[in-house]
Amino acid sequence: MIFISKYIVPKGFVGITLFPFIFLKKRALKTNKILINHEKIHLKQQKELLIIFFYIFYGLEFLIKFFKYKNAFITYKNLSFEREAYINEHDFKYPKTRKNWAFINYL
8 A cells, every 4th residue: 555655754765665555755656666666575575574574684784784884875775675676676577476585685
C-alpha cells in the first residue's frame, strides 16, 4: 500500500518503505514505476528478515560502513540492501523472481 507523507520520508529522500507500507514525498511519485519497484524490493527484504532483523542488520551495516566511508550518503549507497534495490530497480520481474537472502550477494 502506498501513502503520501512528506513528514515520514527523511530529508533528501523521495520514498521510504516501512513494512508493509511505501511512503512517498509527493503524489506524482506514485507513477514512478522504477521508484515503486525499488521500494518493492525493500518490502521483500524486510519480509524475509521478519522486519525487525532487517532494521537491525541495516543499522549495523550502516555503522560499520560509515567508519569506512565517513560520509552518510556514500555509506547509504553502499549498503547491501540499497545496492540490491538500485541495481535491480529497472527489472520489474525482480521482486517476484528474487531469491531469498539475495542481498548477501551485494555485501
